[in-house]
Amino acid sequence: MVSLESLGNQSLKIHLRVADQLGLAILRGEYAPGDALPPEIRLCEMLGVSRTAMREAIRGLIAKGLIDSRPKLGTRVRPPEYWNHLDVDVLRWQLEVSDTESYVRKMFQLRHATEPAATAIAAENGTSEDHQRIEAAFNAMVAAGSDNGLFVEADLAFHKSIYLATHNEFFWPIGQLFSVALKEMFRIAALGSHRPRAIIEHGDVLRAILERKPDMARAAALTLLGNAASDIRRIREGAPEQR
């Protein structure tokens, strides 16, 4: 018998696939802000899904602030300032359609604002469990050796643990966002980076947190960030990574 796998990647829940396609189309600008999308039924037959699935997908896009839907006047694309750009899906779509360059810059602008503060707060508020988690991630970075995947994984875990250690819920989703975004970027351009220096700098951050020295932690985070940013810039400019 002919399996259904033949069409498309599958295995994802279908309203997610649908939402993906619609979201990409919107981010790509196929439907400009203010425009109305085709009516539900047209969309259904265009993508070959049921109306319920389409409605669930639309529900999701509404939650992300991309569109607004009212009876009779259709579902319209909202102006971008209403979009939830911190949503990981929105971010992913954005990365797929627009040039990465400016997004790296903007993301580091935000990270530059939040991460030194988060690190300082973590140095102030971190519990011993937090300390253990951060230290474990650091050790994993060291132990990763030449394995790029492991290293990146541990690196992301390190920073995410710091955001968690703030014990401030508002910082958590931001750490989550960076984790996803950076992973996506590494997927695009696998980054060797200056591993020895990175480890030293992460160690400085770790020590400041363990010793509960907020100011030192903030400073360490700042230097780490500055170097990370210039690393990525160098890579984007096509310079060969030097180890």
Next chain:
Amino acid sequence: MVSLESLGNQSLKIHLRVADQLGLAILRGEYAPGDALPPEIRLCEMLGVSRTAMREAIRGLIAKGLIDSRPKLGTRVRPPEYWNHLDVDVLRWQLEVSDTESYVRKMFQLRHATEPAATAIAAENGTSEDHQRIEAAFNAMVAAGSDNGLFVEADLAFHKSIYLATHNEFFWPIGQLFSVALKEMFRIAALGSHRPRAIIEHGDVLRAILERKPDMARAAALTLLGNAASDIRRIREGAPEQR
């Protein structure tokens, strides 16, 4: 005939009402992280809605990271570190169930991290349209006179415009969040504050942005924030506002 209006506020789309109830219940801790909520059908009859509506509500809560749903083991509450605390609904629920005190503090921690940076970036990148919008909000603050509602509205518009003027999409949702959160707080404890001083400080921020002086803008935002935080602290402590 008996109108349906009798039960509840109404006029909101029903899956939103349902999501509201479920979200509140989760935030209230009625369903602890790891717990499974009742099966869909039970929930449907408990709240008196159709399965589709319930599914749409659940879809929304999944998008906010509150729950996760898998066949057979039910829909379970995820650990709070996965919740999207930057989502305005999550924030609203949190404010309704937990004490405001610590949330004001945490929110100002974040604001302290982002707003000086955003203001500096706005001073660097703001276009003339941005300048007009910010200035208009400032004028509205001045013109508000003794009308508290107008003043708060203009105040929020002022800060939101600054976040928009960064031309960095990642800052936009954060500005949006503060706008919603502070409005909610003012709703709870109407804040007269030091209006004359506030206007002067906002004027300093405005001038720095118009003159494109990032460092001055950052500094002005910092002093403004420091005073705003202590104002709110004083109010929370029950001290009478002095004008």
Next chain:
DNA sequence: GCCCGGTATTGGTAATACAATATCATCGAG
């Protein structure tokens, strides 16, 4: 020119079939 009803489009409900999976019972081997 104004009112009224038709129509198209989204919002909401219901019923049904399908798929995935944890639990439990049964069967067989040691």
Next chain:
DNA sequence: CTCGATGATATTGTATTACCAATACCGGGC
């Protein structure tokens, strides 16, 4: 007889179809 693997079953989420309600817009009739 006990332990373990394996398969049936019940439960629960997933997906489709169909139908009715509310509403904004359009056009015709008075």
